[in-house]
Amino acid sequence: MGRxxxxxxxxxxxxxxxxxxxxxTDRSYAEKYYKAAAVEARFWADYGKRYDSSSDDGPDTxxxxxxxxxxxxxxxxxxxxxTVVSSFGIGSDAEITLEVNPASFSIEKGKAYKKSGFNRLSMGIQSLDDDVLKTLGRLHDSKGALIALDAAFDSGFTNVSADFITGVPGQTVDGIIAGLRTIVDKGIRHVSTYSLMIEEGTPFFAKYKDNIEELVPPETERAMYHAVRGFLAGKGIMPYEISNSAAPGLESRHNTAYWDGRDYYAIGAGAHGFLNSVRFGHYDDVGSYIDSLDFLTEANVDALLGHAGETADPVEGLLYCEERLSLEDRMREYPFLKLRTSKGIDISEFKERFGSDFGDVYKDVLQKNINKGYLKAEGQRIFLTESGLDFANLVMEDFL
Ligand code: SF4
Structure with a gap:
C-alpha cells in the first residue's frame, strides 16, 4: 500500500x-488556516515517513x-x-478525493479542482426529497443537487461519489430509491449511505431526545438499508462495505486503507491519524492550530509517536494521543475493521500479520456467530451474512 x-x-x-x-462557520480564518496546513504537510512529508509502515508499495491516496x-x-x-502532492511526491496513479457540497460547488470550481490534481469527488447530496433536505437543515434543494452533479461531470470528473442519509423523519423507502435512481441515471457509480445518528450535543438531540416516536423506527430504517443495497446491486453498484457500494474498480481506495488497518497521515485541526500503532488526533480548535505550529518539531513528534517511552506526550495546542496499540490490540482490531467490508476477514492474512491462527484465537466467538447465522466462512474468508448486517455492531464488538 502507498501513503x-x-x-x-x-x-x-x-x-x-x-x-x-x-x-x-467563521471562514475569516481560512487563508491562515490553509497556509498553516501547508506547513504541517511539509513537516510530515519530511519527517513522518520514519513512522509510516504503509509506504512500501501500491498507489497513494x-x-x-x-x-x-x-x-x-x-x-x-x-x-x-x-503542496501535498509535491512535498510527499504523490504518484500519478494516486486516488485524490475532495468532499464537496452541492450548495457551494460550481463548474468553475470543479475545473480548478481537476486542474490541481483532484481526480475523485465525494458530493454530500444526502437526499433528493426537498422535505427531507429541509428536515436535515441542508443548504441545497433537490434541483440544486442535480445542477451540482451535472457540474461535477461537466467539469471533467468521471469518478464521483454521492453521500445519502437514511432514517430521516418523514423519509420513505420509495423516496430514497427514487433519489438513487436519478443519480445512478446521471452516472454516479459510488454511493455512501449513512443512517441518521442523533448525537449528543446537537440541535437534533435536543429536538428528539424526548420525542423518539418522531424518529424512523429501527425496523423501517433496516428496510431502507437493505432496499438501498439491493437497488444499487441491481444496477451493478455492489456493496463492498457496510455503508458503501461501488461499481467494480471504483471502491474508495482511501477508505479501504482505513478498514485494512493501514497507517495514515492527518493534517489540519480536528483531523485524526494513525502512525506507528498510535492513533492521534488534532485538537478541535482552528485558532490554536494556527498558533501552535512552532511546536511541530521532530522531538515533540518523537515524544508522541515514538515507542521509546511509556507515555505519549501531546504536542502543545496541536496533537494528542488517542491510543497506542500493542500487537494484541491490533489483532483484536483486525476483525472489527475487516468485518465492515464485504470481503471480510482473510484468515491467511491474519496469520501473516499476527503469527496466530484466526480459528484458534477466536474459536468461541466465531462459532457462536456462525451458529446464529450472522457470519459465514468460505475458503479463507469470514464475512457478515445479510442477517448479520443488522447486528454488525454486536458481532464486531464480540471480537474486541
Ligand atoms: S454535515 Fe456537518 S460537516 Fe457536513 S455540511 Fe453539515 S455541518 Fe458541515
Whole structure:
C-alpha cells in the first residue's frame, strides 16, 4: 500500500442540526488556516515517513474531507493539494478525493479542482426529497443537487461519489430509491449511505431526545438499508462495505486503507491519524492550530509517536494521543475493521500479520456467530451474512 493522507477542512457555511463533526462557520480564518496546513504537510512529508509502515508499495491516496472544503475559495484548496502532492511526491496513479457540497460547488470550481490534481469527488447530496433536505437543515434543494452533479461531470470528473442519509423523519423507502435512481441515471457509480445518528450535543438531540416516536423506527430504517443495497446491486453498484457500494474498480481506495488497518497521515485541526500503532488526533480548535505550529518539531513528534517511552506526550495546542496499540490490540482490531467490508476477514492474512491462527484465537466467538447465522466462512474468508448486517455492531464488538 502507498501513503494515505487525510486533510481536514474545518469550515462550513452553516452548521447542520444533526452534525457533530468539528467545523466552524467563521471562514475569516481560512487563508491562515490553509497556509498553516501547508506547513504541517511539509513537516510530515519530511519527517513522518520514519513512522509510516504503509509506504512500501501500491498507489497513494489523498482525501480532503470536512467540514465543507468547497465553501472556501478554491485557490486555497488547490494550493494546499499542490503542496501535498509535491512535498510527499504523490504518484500519478494516486486516488485524490475532495468532499464537496452541492450548495457551494460550481463548474468553475470543479475545473480548478481537476486542474490541481483532484481526480475523485465525494458530493454530500444526502437526499433528493426537498422535505427531507429541509428536515436535515441542508443548504441545497433537490434541483440544486442535480445542477451540482451535472457540474461535477461537466467539469471533467468521471469518478464521483454521492453521500445519502437514511432514517430521516418523514423519509420513505420509495423516496430514497427514487433519489438513487436519478443519480445512478446521471452516472454516479459510488454511493455512501449513512443512517441518521442523533448525537449528543446537537440541535437534533435536543429536538428528539424526548420525542423518539418522531424518529424512523429501527425496523423501517433496516428496510431502507437493505432496499438501498439491493437497488444499487441491481444496477451493478455492489456493496463492498457496510455503508458503501461501488461499481467494480471504483471502491474508495482511501477508505479501504482505513478498514485494512493501514497507517495514515492527518493534517489540519480536528483531523485524526494513525502512525506507528498510535492513533492521534488534532485538537478541535482552528485558532490554536494556527498558533501552535512552532511546536511541530521532530522531538515533540518523537515524544508522541515514538515507542521509546511509556507515555505519549501531546504536542502543545496541536496533537494528542488517542491510543497506542500493542500487537494484541491490533489483532483484536483486525476483525472489527475487516468485518465492515464485504470481503471480510482473510484468515491467511491474519496469520501473516499476527503469527496466530484466526480459528484458534477466536474459536468461541466465531462459532457462536456462525451458529446464529450472522457470519459465514468460505475458503479463507469470514464475512457478515445479510442477517448479520443488522447486528454488525454486536458481532464486531464480540471480537474486541
Ligand atoms: S455540511 Fe457536513 S460537516 Fe458541515 S455541518 Fe453539515 S454535515 Fe456537518
Amino acid at each position: 494515505h493522507i487525510y486533510v481536514h477542512n474545518p469550515f462550513c457555511v452553516r452548521k447542520c442540526p444533526y452534525c457533530d463533526f468539528y467545523s466552524i 489523498v482525501y480532503f474531507g470536512g467540514g465543507t472544503p468547497s465553501c472556501v475559495p478554491e485557490g486555497l484548496v488547490c494550493a494546499l493539494l499542490e
